[in-house]
Amino acid sequence: MMRQSQPRDRGIPEATVARLPLYLRALNGMAERGVATVSSEDLATAAGVNSAKLRKDLSHLGSYGTRGVGYDVEYLVYQISRELGLTQDWAVAIVGVGNLGRALANYGGFVSRGFRVAALLDADPEIVGDDIAGLNVEHIDELEAVIKRRGVSIVVLATPAAAAQELCDRVIAAGVTSILNFAPVVLSVPDTVDVRKVDLSIELQILAFHEQRKTDRMSGGPLMAVDSQ
Amino acid sequence: MMRQSQPRDRGIPEATVARLPLYLRALNGMAERGVATVSSEDLATAAGVNSAKLRKDLSHLGSYGTRGVGYDVEYLVYQISRELGLTQDWAVAIVGVGNLGRALANYGGFVSRGFRVAALLDADPEIVGDDIAGLNVEHIDELEAVIKRRGVSIVVLATPAAAAQELCDRVIAAGVTSILNFAPVVLSVPDTVDVRKVDLSIELQILAFHEQRKTDRMSGGPLMAVDSQ
DNA sequence: ATCCCTTTGTGAACCGACGCACAAAGTCGT
DNA sequence: ACGACTTTGTGCGTCGGTTCACAAAGGGAT
Numbered sequence: 001m002m003r004q005s006q007p008r009d010r011g012i013p014e015a016t017v018a019r020l021p022l023y024l025r026a027l028n029g030m031a032e033r034g035v036a037t038v039s040s041e042d043l044a045t046a047a048g049v050n051s052a053k054l055r056k057d058l059s060h061l062g063s064y065g066t067r068g069v070g071y072d073v074e075y076l077v078y079q080i081s082r083e084l085g086l087t088q089d090w091a092v093a094i095v096g097v098g099n100l101g102r103a104l105a106n107y108g109g110f111v112s113r114g115f116r117v118a119a120l121l122d123a124d125p126e127i128v129g130d131d132i133a134g135l136n137v138e139h140i141d142e143l144e145a146v147i148k149r150r151g152v153s154i155v156v157l158a159t160p161a162a163a164a165q166e167l168c169d170r171v172i173a174a175g176v177t178s179i180l181n182f183a184p185v186v187l188s189v190p191d192t193v194d195v196r197k198v199d200l201s202i203e204l205q206i207l208a209f210h211e212q213r214k215t216d217r218m219s220g221g222p223l224m225a226v227d228s229q
Numbered sequence: 230m231m232r233q234s235q236p237r238d239r240g241i242p243e244a245t246v247a248r249l250p251l252y253l254r255a256l257n258g259m260a261e262r263g264v265a266t267v268s269s270e271d272l273a274t275a276a277g278v279n280s281a282k283l284r285k286d287l288s289h290l291g292s293y294g295t296r297g298v299g300y301d302v303e304y305l306v307y308q309i310s311r312e313l314g315l316t317q318d319w320a321v322a323i324v325g326v327g328n329l330g331r332a333l334a335n336y337g338g339f340v341s342r343g344f345r346v347a348a349l350l351d352a353d354p355e356i357v358g359d360d361i362a363g364l365n366v367e368h369i370d371e372l373e374a375v376i377k378r379r380g381v382s383i384v385v386l387a388t389p390a391a392a393a394q395e396l397c398d399r400v401i402a403a404g405v406t407s408i409l410n411f412a413p414v415v416l417s418v419p420d421t422v423d424v425r426k427v428d429l430s431i432e433l434q435i436l437a438f439h440e441q442r443k444t445d446r447m448s449g450g451p452l453m454a455v456d457s458q
Numbered sequence: 459a460t461c462c463c464t465t466t467g468t469g470a471a472c473c474g475a476c477g478c479a480c481a482a483a484g485t486c487g488t
Numbered sequence: 489a490c491g492a493c494t495t496t497g498t499g500c501g502t503c504g505g506t507t508c509a510c511a512a513a514g515g516g517a518t
Contacts, residue, residue, distance in 0.1 A: 001270075015505060021434040025413065029401045039465065048415035052468095052507055059467055084434050084439030092433070094511045103328035107429060115433055154436055177443060178436040184254065186277035194439045196432045200336060200409075203425045204321070204344055205250040205313050207383055207407040210423045212314030214406060225463040244475060268495065281477050281498095288497055296496040298485045 012083070016057040022047045023054070025081045031073050039070035086114035093119040093152040095167055096159030099139050100182055103160060105133040118150040123163070130215050140167070147174040154178045161185045241312075245286040251276045252283070253309045260302050268299035315343035322348040322381040324396055325388030326356050326366050329411055333387060334362040347379045352392070369396070376403040382405045390414045 026046035030038055040058075044051035058065065058076075061083050065071045067124055094101050097120050105117055122128055123140040130137045138146060143156065146152065155171045157164055157179060164183035172193055179195045181187055184202075187195050255275035259267055259321065269287075273280035287294065287305075290312050294300045310316055326349050334346055351357055352369040359366045367375060375381065384400045386408060387394055393412035401422055408424045410416055413431075416424050428435050 013505070017435055017438050018431070020438075021428075022415070022430040024434075026415075040467095041465085043401065046415070048417070050507070052509090053505090054464095055467060056506085063467075065466060066515085068464045068515050070465070071420075083438070085437040088441075090437055090440070099332035101334040104429065106328045113430075114437065115430075153440055155434065178440045180432050180436060181345075186251070186255075186275070188277070192443075194436060196436055198427055198429070198432060199250075200333065201342075201428070202247070202250040203409050203427060204319075204383065205253075205315065207247075207409060207423060207425055208248055208314040208319055208343065209246050209312070211319070211382055211407045212317075214421075242475070269497095270495085279477065281479090282475090284495090284497060292497075294496060295485085297485045297494045299495070327483085 011034070012060045015191055016060050016085075019047070019049065019053075020080050020084055022049070023057070024077065024084070024086075027073055027077045029081070031077055035073055037070045037072055038076075040065075043071065063226075081114075084114075088114070090115050090154055091118035091152045092116065092149050092154045092156060093121060093147060094156045094158060095121045095140070095143070095171070096157060096163070096183075097122040097124075097130075097132065098158065098160075100161045101156075101158035102132055104156060105135065115154075118152055121146065143167070143170055144174040147171070147176060152176065154180065156180045156182070158182045241289045241293055245289050246313075248276070248278065248286055249309050249313055251278070252286070253306065253313070253315075256302055256306045256309070260306055264302050266299045266301055267305075269294075272300065276452065288339045296434060310343075313343075318344065319344050319383055320347035320379050321383045321385060322350060322376060322379070323385045323387060324350045324369070324372070325392070325412075326351040326353075326359075326361065326401070327387065327389075330385075330387040331361055333385060334364065344383075348375045349377065372396070372399055373403040376400070376405060378397075381405065383409065385409045385411070386416075387411045 023043065026043060027038070030043075030046070039053045040051045044054040047054065055065075058071070061079055064076055065078055085172070092132050094104055094117060097105070101120065101122070105120055117133065117135060120132060120135050120137045121140050121143055122137055125139075128137050128139045147155075153176060155176050155178070157167060157171075159167055161183045164181065164185050165187060168179065168181070168187045168189065172189060177193045179187070179193065181195055181197050182199075184199055187197075189195055231235060232371060235355065252272065255272060256267070259272075259275070268285045269280045273283040276283065284294075287300070290308055293305055293308055307316075321344050323333055324333070330349065330351070332354060334349055346364060346400065349361060349364050349366045350369050350372055351366055353367075357366050357368045376384075384405050384407070386400075388396055390412045393414050394416060397408065397410070397416045397418065401418060406422045408416070408418070408422065410424055410426050411428075413428055416426075418424055
């Protein structure tokens with residue numbers, strides 16, 4: 001298998017993609033602290049992963065990195081940013097400006113790199129017209145127009161569960177193919193559309209499961225019957 | 230392999246655990262609509278998974294379900310709830326009452342089943358003393374006392390990144406072993422502690438990656454060189 | 459220029475998860 | 489009471505991801 005300069009297999013494993021933002025964050029921290037190069041071992045520790053995994057992940061992007069030395073921090077930041085598509089600017093619309101929507105609008109975290117909140121939309125006439133985080137809340141009737149006018153390509157759904165599917169359909173009809181969903185429903189979408197789901201309640205339930213097991217194990221033996229409850 | 234009544238292998242795959250809350254939600258919806266029994270096919274559709282996977286998941290809890298008929302909705306709700314530890318009440322403390330912390334405190338979603346927000350804590354004297362969602366915000370100095378007094382076993386960290394690790398350490402020292410972290414940092418914890426991470430910025434970056442690929446594919450051919458950027 | 463030391467990039471074994479496809483098991487109608 | 493039909497529970501092949509361990513590649517010292 002011979003490779004030209006950097007053919008960079010179009011086919012980065014999903015698990016790797018999910019970790020790249022982690023590496024990027026660690027690298028940005030190092031760059032700010034003036035670190036010039038970093039070994040896979042140190043970067044892996046900073047990102048909370050195993051160093052072999054880190055190296056394999058990075059090898060999917062190309063062969064950046066110098067044997068015996070490590071990786072150039074700045075260069076790697078650039079390469080990962082480019083791979084993730086953060087060298088361009090993404091216009092994000094937040095649909096649903098309740099408590100969560102407001103929190104997201106004010107969250108500095110994603111404005112920082114590549115993402116820009118371009119619109120806030122809600123159905124409640126009480127909220128429409130308010131200024132939040134320097135943006136005017138627009139009426140949901142404007143959804144399609146706003147998406148097209150501002151070039152929105154990523155939509156964050158922070159609506160009540162009952163409204164989510166309908167709004168999702170409209171957003172997709174308006175041409176959006178990337179959705180971050182906070183509503184506790186399973187959205188049904190064509191498979192050309194990417195949906196990522198964030199669900200607080202599910203996370204808590206998973207924690208509760210493990211927590212229960214820990215306390216079970218303390219009170220009874222590891223092989224104790226479970227029907228005591 | 231013979232099994233007594235319901236030995237229920239202590240050893241449910243992590244992937245299964247992560248889906249149980251999904252099934253539970255779908256089942257609760259059905260129960261409210263008065264559905265008495267459901268087939269794996271229908272439940273799988275409602276939960277957005279493949280029916281074989283659903284059956285295998287449920288088989289890890291025991292052999293509930295009747296061939297030729299399906300699963301009794303109420304019974305399955307109970308079994309999954311019990312397995313997840315939702316038949317008991319979990320006291321949750323929210324540490325950090327900024328925009329996000331406030332949104333979480335007001336989020337009805339997790340109060341509903343098994344979880345109860347038992348405390349809100351913050352370091353900002355401006356915020357301490359406020360009433361949010363019927364709870365008084367307490368000073369972070371009270372952290373250890375509050376955790377012990379109220380029997381808090383799950384902590385939600387919604388603090389700025391800079392404060393997260395220190396607070397995490399304190400929370401663990403106070404005996405908590407389950408943490409839901411919203412701060413964009415990699416927490417280092419002993420492996421007796423479970424940390425689940427929710428990171429908006431990472432989710433957006435993953436979406437951006439796939440979005441970029443879609444648009445790349447549209448403008449150039451599928452096998453086009455990538456260095457045009 | 460050569461040797462030694464460090465660190466990358468990856469082949470290969472391993473592990474968990476997924477989905478197909480089917481036998482076992484139970485229901486319902488006659 | 490029996491047969492046809494439905495739906496579960498699972499054995500098994502497959503696949504993606506993780507980890508180990510090491511050869512290849514470079515840097516720096518002598």
